[in-house]
Amino acid sequence: MAKEPTPCTIVGQGAVGSFLTFYLSQPSCKLNVVTRQGLTEVIHFIDTQKVSVDLHPQPYNFDVEISNLLLPTKAYDIHSAFKHLQPKLANNANIILFNNGMGCIEEITPLLGPKQRLLAASVTHGVLKQASNVIHTGQGAIYYGDVTPNKKSDPLSADTLADCDTMLKHLPNCQKVKNIEYRLWQKLAINACINPITALNQQQNRSVLDKHYYELINDILNEFCQITHAIHLDFDFNTLLSTVLEVAKATGENFSSMNRDVYNKRRTEIDYINGYIVKKGQELAIKTPVNQQLVAQVKNVENRV
Numbered sequence: 001m002a003k004e005p006t007p008c009t010i011v012g013q014g015a016v017g018s019f020l021t022f023y024l025s026q027p028s029c030k031l032n033v034v035t036r037q038g039l040t041e042v043i044h045f046i047d048t049q050k051v052s053v054d055l056h057p058q059p060y061n062f063d064v065e066i067s068n069l070l071l072p073t074k075a076y077d078i079h080s081a082f083k084h085l086q087p088k089l090a091n092n093a094n095i096i097l098f099n100n101g102m103g104c105i106e107e108i109t110p111l112l113g114p115k116q117r118l119l120a121a122s123v124t125h126g127v128l129k130q131a132s133n134v135i136h137t138g139q140g141a142i143y144y145g146d147v148t149p150n151k152k153s154d155p156l157s158a159d160t161l162a163d164c165d166t167m168l169k170h171l172p173n174c175q176k177v178k179n180i181e182y183r184l185w186q187k188l189a190i191n192a193c194i195n196p197i198t199a200l201n202q203q204q205n206r207s208v209l210d211k212h213y214y215e216l217i218n219d220i221l222n223e224f225c226q227i228t229h230a231i232h233l234d235f236d237f238n239t240l241l242s243t244v245l246e247v248a249k250a251t252g253e254n255f256s257s258m259n260r261d262v263y264n265k266r267r268t269e270i271d272y273i274n275g276y277i278v279k280k281g282q283e284l285a286i287k288t289p290v291n292q293q294l295v296a297q298v299k300n301v302e303n304r305v
């Protein structure tokens with residue numbers, strides 16, 4: 001007997017949400033797209049080969065139980081989007097976070113049912129949304145892993161998780177990894193350096209390579225490494241510094257997401273990026289004055305708009 005398509009609910013038609021909709025539009029997946037207004041828009045999606053396709057996702061059907069919930073929203077919207085859809089989640093649902101920054105795992109974990117699984121992804125693809133056009137601007141990768149605390153083995157949960165893993169194989173360069181925590185912290189370090197610098201100075205990512213910012217980057221990463229050391233995650237300072245500079249170079253022509261948020265007078269994800277380093281510092285009694293200062297500066301710019 002042919003296998004039923006895997007049901008998959010995607011929240012929002014933003015850049016990453018449309019990217020997921022494009023790559024998961026497969027006969028083996030049954031997509032449901034949730035928007036705040038209830039109506040879906042036609043998205044003109046352009047892939048890295050410049051091939052364009054119009055996406056006509058079905059509006060969300062509230063009668064459907066959610067087995068796989070994909071949350072590609074800004075970090076500050078994850079909690080409310082989850083709460084809104086929580087009543088529709090299957091007992092053994094998989095919930096997958098695609099946001100930048102950290103802190104959402106802590107927000108969602110207490111809300112999980114005993115058989116629900118929480119997965120987190122680190123995305124390095126570049127995707128740009130301009131009006132109804134979504135462009136896959138840069139080929140990157142997706143690393144994801146299970147971050148459910150105190151997992152209990154359950155045959156039904158294991159089956160839905162296996163279906164979810166099969167479904168996610170349709171995404172470009174998508175790999176399940178055991179060390180997802182390490183990947184998430186590494187991406188946090190990259191964003192903690194590139195995003196506020198490029199947002200406050202309204203410059204492209206390559207500007208981070210300017211000698212002028214070396215001391216600031218050193219200070220951001222120094223505070224970061226004290227925290228990761230305290231939680232027994234080993235990051236070598238020099239390797240991390242090289243990674244940040246390599247990403248700034250490789251994405252040099254781009255404007256970071258925080259740069260665009262400030263430019264477009266939108267809320268930034270600062271609370272979940274440098275703000276998360278500050279929060280962890282407070283919990284661990286580690287001083288983080290440089291990250292604290294950056295949070296204050298970015299919030300100051302946000303409040304001016």
Ligand SMILES: NC(=O)C1=CN([C@@H]2O[C@H](COP(=O)(O)OP(=O)(O)OC[C@H]3O[C@@H](n4cnc5c(N)ncnc54)[C@H](OP(=O)(O)O)[C@@H]3O)[C@@H](O)[C@H]2O)C=CC1
Nearest residue numbers: 012013014015016035036073074077081099100123126127
């Ligand atoms: N774009 C990129 O290249 C990359 C982005 N990321 C990260 O991925 C995350 C998403 O980024 P991106 O796609 O660019 O952001 P966008 O702002 O383009 O998209 C977010 C979407 O989420 C929707 N949304 C929020 N809450 C709800 C809700 N409750 N119900 C329905 N829809 C909702 C928003 O809808 P509305 O329009 O109504 O506000 C919006 O369409 C961020 O954390 C970002 O940092 C990571 C790597 C690369």
Ligand SMILES: CC(C)(CO)C(=O)C(=O)O
Nearest residue numbers: 194251254255256257258
């Ligand atoms: C890696 C980087 C900095 C690329 O622009 C990014 O993730 C962002 O802009 O948020």
